[in-house]
Amino acid sequence: MLFAVLLPLILTLLIPFLSKVKDKVHTGIFVFFIPLGIFIFFVRFIGEGFSPELESYPWIPSLGISLDFYLDGLSLLFVLLISGIGALVTLYSIFYLHKSEKLAHFYVYLLLFMTAMLGVVLSDNVYVLYTFWELTSISSFLLIGYWNHREGSRYGAMKSMLITVFGGLSMLGAFMLLHVITGVTSVQQMIGSVDLILSSDYLPLILTLLLLGAFTKSAQFPFHIWLPDAMEAPTPVSAYLHSATMVKAGIFLVARFSPIFHGYEWFFIVVSGIGIITLCWASYMAVRQTDLKGILAFSTVSQLGMIMAMLGFGTEAAVFAAVFHILNHATFKGSLFMIAGIIDHESGTRDIRKLGGLMTLMPISATLALFASLSMAGVPLPFLNGFYSKELFFENSLHIGDTTLLIASVMKQAIPYLAVFGSIFTFVYSMYFLFGTFTGKQKLEQLPKKPHEAPIGMLIAPAILVFGVIFIGLFPNLFNETFLAHAAEAISGVKTHEHIVYWHGLKPAFYMSLIVVAFGTILYLFREKWWNIYKTIPGDLSFNRVYNRTLKGLDVYTSKLTKGYMNGSLRRYTALIISTIFIVTGLVMAGTNGFTFKTDDLAPITLPEIFVGIMVIAGAVGTILAKNNVAAIIILGVSGYGQALLFVFYRAPDLALTQLVIETITVALLLLCFHHLPQLSRRTEGTGFRLTNAVIAVGFGTLMTLIGISAHSSKWFATISDYFLETSHDLGGGDNVVNVILVDMRGLDTLFEITVLGIAAFSIYSLIKLRSKEGE
Numbered sequence: 001m002l003f004a005v006l007l008p009l010i011l012t013l014l015i016p017f018l019s020k021v022k023d024k025v026h027t028g029i030f031v032f033f034i035p036l037g038i039f040i041f042f043v044r045f046i047g048e049g050f051s052p053e054l055e056s057y058p059w060i061p062s063l064g065i066s067l068d069f070y071l072d073g074l075s076l077l078f079v080l081l082i083s084g085i086g087a088l089v090t091l092y093s094i095f096y097l098h099k100s101e102k103l104a105h106f107y108v109y110l111l112l113f114m115t116a117m118l119g120v121v122l123s124d125n126v127y128v129l130y131t132f133w134e135l136t137s138i139s140s141f142l143l144i145g146y147w148n149h150r151e152g153s154r155y156g157a158m159k160s161m162l163i164t165v166f167g168g169l170s171m172l173g174a175f176m177l178l179h180v181i182t183g184v185t186s187v188q189q190m191i192g193s194v195d196l197i198l199s200s201d202y203l204p205l206i207l208t209l210l211l212l213g214a215f216t217k218s219a220q221f222p223f224h225i226w227l228p229d230a231m232e233a234p235t236p237v238s239a240y241l242h243s244a245t246m247v248k249a250g251i252f253l254v255a256r257f258s259p260i261f262h263g264y265e266w267f268f269i270v271v272s273g274i275g276i277i278t279l280c281w282a283s284y285m286a287v288r289q290t291d292l293k294g295i296l297a298f299s300t301v302s303q304l305g306m307i308m309a310m311l312g313f314g315t316e317a318a319v320f321a322a323v324f325h326i327l328n329h330a331t332f333k334g335s336l337f338m339i340a341g342i343i344d345h346e347s348g349t350r351d352i353r354k355l356g357g358l359m360t361l362m363p364i365s366a367t368l369a370l371f372a373s374l375s376m377a378g379v380p381l382p383f384l385n386g387f388y389s390k391e392l393f394f395e396n397s398l399h400i401g402d403t404t405l406l407i408a409s410v411m412k413q414a415i416p417y418l419a420v421f422g423s424i425f426t427f428v429y430s431m432y433f434l435f436g437t438f439t440g441k442q443k444l445e446q447l448p449k450k451p452h453e454a455p456i457g458m459l460i461a462p463a464i465l466v467f468g469v470i471f472i473g474l475f476p477n478l479f480n481e482t483f484l485a486h487a488a489e490a491i492s493g494v495k496t497h498e499h500i501v502y503w504h505g506l507k508p509a510f511y512m513s514l515i516v517v518a519f520g521t522i523l524y525l526f527r528e529k530w531w532n533i534y535k536t537i538p539g540d541l542s543f544n545r546v547y548n549r550t551l552k553g554l555d556v557y558t559s560k561l562t563k564g565y566m567n568g569s570l571r572r573y574t575a576l577i578i579s580t581i582f583i584v585t586g587l588v589m590a591g592t593n594g595f596t597f598k599t600d601d602l603a604p605i606t607l608p609e610i611f612v613g614i615m616v617i618a619g620a621v622g623t624i625l626a627k628n629n630v631a632a633i634i635i636l637g638v639s640g641y642g643q644a645l646l647f648v649f650y651r652a653p654d655l656a657l658t659q660l661v662i663e664t665i666t667v668a669l670l671l672l673c674f675h676h677l678p679q680l681s682r683r684t685e686g687t688g689f690r691l692t693n694a695v696i697a698v699g700f701g702t703l704m705t706l707i708g709i710s711a712h713s714s715k716w717f718a719t720i721s722d723y724f725l726e727t728s729h730d731l732g733g734g735d736n737v738v739n740v741i742l743v744d745m746r747g748l749d750t751l752f753e754i755t756v757l758g759i760a761a762f763s764i765y766s767l768i769k770l771r772s773k774e775g776e
Helices: 002-012 015-021 027-043 073-096 103-122 126-144 151-182 187-191 194-198 203-217 223-232 235-243 246-261 265-286 292-313 316-347 363-377 385-397 406-438 456-474 480-492 508-525 527-535 543-565 570-591 607-625 629-649 653-674 687-713 721-732 737-745 747-769
Strands: 053-060 065-071
Touching (some): 002 065, 015 103, 027 103, 065 103, 065 126, 073 103, 073 235, 073 246, 073 316, 073 456, 073 480, 103 126, 103 235, 103 246, 126 151, 126 223, 126 235, 151 187, 151 203, 187 246, 203 246, 223 235, 223 265, 223 543, 235 246, 246 316, 246 480, 265 292, 316 385, 316 456, 363 385, 363 456, 385 456, 385 508, 508 527, 543 570, 570 687, 629 653, 737 747
Antiparallel strands (some): 053 065
């Protein structure tokens, strides 16, 4: 599994070389076999005898972090979607993207994204999961902004990054709390500690932070605003994000951790509540869109809300229905996005107001869109997989478990009505997409180019997905026991035996479907009569407007704040830094009784030490009072050499030698630099200015003195010096303990210190060599 996860990442290193032959062979052909191979590798796990597998590879053992990959029914479902649809998306992109595009960039981003998603769904360690989670945000940012010359692409990429990273950081907070409570980093072990988590005082905070991660990634209300703007990405990216990857990550997160929270009633309230609101709002807003991909973007949001609501119901049947719809949604949504891309590719526009009558010009695309759209609408036909999972959604909305809280009871009664309301608009936008594009009067004069049927290569991928729609619709129980049941069991913990049939009899769910079709048909046929309602609801209200104003306000505020202290004064910068350290550290030390003063273990102070100490103080004070550059530097050197003498008295010859060398070099360099600076002159600052300087200097100096004394006086644990003294010879091969510490015990610290000095040296050298033409 480690190789399967990292294989796409490894191939990214070869893409730049493969792209060199793109004039002869399309780069996508090489990439296509990677997800296809991963799909073939994992498809062999499908079967009734499947049992979870765990592979572990040490990564940071000292922190309890290892690369743990856990394959159960849930992760197998997502892995097959990620790799299977990833292969189809790659195949589609070969014909969609022209060779003149930056194909190397595109496929590097795509493979990076694939690795990230595989890591998310397979990781059992929460910190590894978070690492891959954030990698999905980074890689999706690159994919959405692929056409970075477009302002819309840059805007959409930045919006998706800001919202999803905010959720990711919230999720990390939940993981840290779960780690603190359970003492483990394994997701499966956390699930085994349900009682410990449910009894924790941090439970509401954990649930809130975790769901923020899930809701932002899966574009749940009100965080859905980033997804429509992500449509600026190339269509292969949109198809991949919406059908199998990015937005499904939040669904996966809720499904993976739901065994922990199913006993917590607020889990149902929040997850199902937000899910059903998202379904209704997004399906309602989808009808308002005029861009084909915009319609599909809001439809994805609504479908994700439907899945989220079923996960919140928590019953075994509802969980199975959610899993089933995850599979069905991937098939019809992936194909619809590809068809939208074909229309855009062949007609030059995605504006549905300019389209119409394309059925005669693009008959194959129209046929594929027909099956996919009717499946998305949940039309009650036995060969459409979308109808089955939508029917299960209705059925389970009527059989939610017992509730005790008043708000949960109210929701339980309202959810079936809201489910019908959202599904009516789902029917409307499905018909709007299908008939608004392929039927009616042709408007060829409004199109940038005359449309025609897409090349066969571009039709293969959506045709395979539509075949999946029909095949699952005809044989809905084919993979129940061997595939879907295992995924549902991973969530609910119980093996679910659901038998899906087309005809359930005259039951409430059937009547709900009839209401959806009847009212949906009426609303679609007379949409021009009621379309003006959008001027009132939402009217001028827009979460996008709130987002834009928030960012603009933050930009203005932070700009003013920065200009308030970034005025070019080195004195102000130093004062602010030292004052902050003084206040924060002083308050913390005082509040935690950190100041201690003990003299019982001090060595006696001799006269030479007193004399040298007075000399060091005099040098420091004299530097301030000196009126000459050279004199100030020499007096400052007195303090430095005095410290070297103190090291000699304290039997630290290595430190004394180092201090002498550094002090000599410093004095020499300062003399060289100050030779070119103007002579010091007495300043005429006011009393308040000088008083502020004195307070900051004396206060900070006093604080550092007290910290030094307290550090020596506080013996909270055994010193580490004994360890170094005992092991320096055996581990480091040397008797000079200080050298062994620097070179061996803390060798990485020394290495990076040298690296920093080296970078600084190169920077200084570059600045010296940097000259304008006039030699300035």
